[in-house]
Amino acid sequence: MRISILLDQEFFAELLTKMFHTLVLFCLCCLIGVFGAETNEIQSVPVTEGDSVTLYINVTEIQKDKNMLWIYGAEKSIIAEINRKYELFSTSDGPDGRFRDRLKLDKQTGSLTITNITTRHTGVYQLEIAGARTKTFSVSVYARLPVPVISRDSSPHSTSSSYCSLVCSVVNVGHVTLSWYKGNSLLSSISVSDLSISLSLPLEVEYQDKNTYSCVLNNPISSQTQHLDITQLCHTRAGSLAITASLSLIMLISAAGSLLIVASVGIFFICKKCKKTVTSQEEDTIELEFYKPTIQNTKSKTEGVHENVPKKQCLGMSLSYF
Numbered sequence: 001m002r003i004s005i006l007l008d009q010e011f012f013a014e015l016l017t018k019m020f021h022t023l024v025l026f027c028l029c030c031l032i033g034v035f036g037a038e039t040n041e042i043q044s045v046p047v048t049e050g051d052s053v054t055l056y057i058n059v060t061e062i063q064k065d066k067n068m069l070w071i072y073g074a075e076k077s078i079i080a081e082i083n084r085k086y087e088l089f090s091t092s093d094g095p096d097g098r099f100r101d102r103l104k105l106d107k108q109t110g111s112l113t114i115t116n117i118t119t120r121h122t123g124v125y126q127l128e129i130a131g132a133r134t135k136t137f138s139v140s141v142y143a144r145l146p147v148p149v150i151s152r153d154s155s156p157h158s159t160s161s162s163y164c165s166l167v168c169s170v171v172n173v174g175h176v177t178l179s180w181y182k183g184n185s186l187l188s189s190i191s192v193s194d195l196s197i198s199l200s201l202p203l204e205v206e207y208q209d210k211n212t213y214s215c216v217l218n219n220p221i222s223s224q225t226q227h228l229d230i231t232q233l234c235h236t237r238a239g240s241l242a243i244t245a246s247l248s249l250i251m252l253i254s255a256a257g258s259l260l261i262v263a264s265v266g267i268f269f270i271c272k273k274c275k276k277t278v279t280s281q282e283e284d285t286i287e288l289e290f291y292k293p294t295i296q297n298t299k300s301k302t303e304g305v306h307e308n309v310p311k312k313q314c315l316g317m318s319l320s321y322f
Contacts, residue, residue: 042136046221047117049144054113055137057127066130068110072099073123080105080112117141145224146170148178148215152233153202164207164234168215168226169200179216207234 047053055070070080072094079099080091091103098120104113110129114121118141125137153165170178178201179189190201205213205228213228 042138045137045139047139047141048222049118049141051117052113052115053117053139054111055125055127055139056111057109057135059110059129069128070105070112071126071128079103082107082110114139119143140220142175142219142221143173145173145176145217145219145222147224148217148226150215150226150228150233162206163204164209164230166203166205166228166233167200168203169198170217171198172196173199173217176217176219179218181214181216183212205230205234209234 045053045055065084067084068080068082069078071077072079075095077095078092079094080103082089082105089105089107091099091105093100098118099114102115102117102121104115105111106113110127112125112127117139120141122139122141125139126133127135127137148168148170150166150168153167155165168178168180170176172195173192174195175193176199177189177191178199180187180201180203187203188201190199192199201215203213205211207230209230213230215226215228217224
């Protein structure tokens with residue numbers, strides 16, 4: 001009798017244990033059926049400003065018959081609701097109207113679509129089914145990236161004569177990385193997490209460099225690339241230097257030519273003056289040679305007369321001649 005009681009107690013204990021395990025398993029199944037397999041899961045959703053994004057949910061047949069609420073932000077603002085009992089499907093503009101004409105609710109699945117999204121819609125979106133939170137979405141909205149601009153670096157420190165100093169810059173960007181690449185190799189980069197008024201990254205290349213360089217701006221979901229045209233940006237200075245050198249050479253040649261012309265004119269006038277002086281001297285010499293015989297002849301005639309005329313008369317004639 002005692003053995004029978006002990007066996008009954010063991011059987012009863014084993015039965016209770018099985019019933020307990022069954023009950024626990026049943027509760028777990030109910031919980032999974034109500035809350036879904038993705039309970040409290042946080043899903044990150046990156047999106048570009050201006051695009052549309054859909055917050056998909058995987059609901060079971062049991063969940064489809066439940067009421068659903070979409071809640072946004074720390075303020076727990078209800079932005080969409082599905083009430084199966086009253087066949088109510090509605091969306092809200094939000095407390096400040098940021099969701100006006102932007103929300104679309106799928107009546108079958110309960111998925112929520114946000115159209116023409118902006119950075120104001122960044123935040124946490126929670127789905128509640130039958131009063132319990134089942135899924136959480138963390139939406140990050142990134143501004144559409146501008147194309148970076150490459151220009152010559154005109155700052156005072158960029159004075160190297162053998163290198164071309166460049167700078168890649170962007171404005172009004174946040175949560176981005178700006179990088180210089182040589183081919184596919186990363187040369188340098190700079191990142192910013194908050195909104196930056198201006199972001200720039202310098203680079204120096206040789207004037208005769210034939211490699212391919214590019215400046216890349218990227219965030220977690222998109223990128224913009226600007227390729228460097230060394231011929232256009234860097235050879236401009238080389239061309240300017242060549243033009244400056246040519247102009248300097250032209251000015252030097254012009255100055256030398258002007259000096260040569262002035263010297264030639266001066267030499268011409270000096271030679272002309274010298275020639276005139278020589279000509280005058282030659283004319284004086286000719287005149288002297290011309291008058292010299294005449295004087296001699298005159299003297300001869302005078303001497304002949306002196307022979308026939310008394311000395312007193314010759315003296316008077318001589319005086320009258322001179």
